[in-house]
Amino acid sequence: xxxxxxxxxxxxxxxxxxxxxxxxxxxxxxxxxxxxxxxxxxxxxxxxxxxxxxxxxxxxxxxxxx
Numbered sequence: 001x002x003x004x005x006x007x008x009x010x011x012x013x014x015x016x017x018x019x020x021x022x023x024x025x026x027x028x029x030x031x032x033x034x035x036x037x038x039x040x041x042x043x044x045x046x047x048x049x050x051x052x053x054x055x056x057x058x059x060x061x062x063x064x065x066x
Contacts, residue, residue: 005051010063012036039065 013023026032047064 003057005054006060007051007063008060010065 013021022032044064051061051064
């Protein structure tokens, strides 16, 4: 039985060393905010299936929504 693939955490609101947080310094009409809203509406199962087919060993992949 293979171990399910896990991902590195994806926290768009996470504070960074520099800049403090992208949400704090990006203008409200920035395309990035549209993309963050859009990604939740997309069917990303085909991408996730590719990750599930790969060997679960090794370093964690970045979240597939990135």
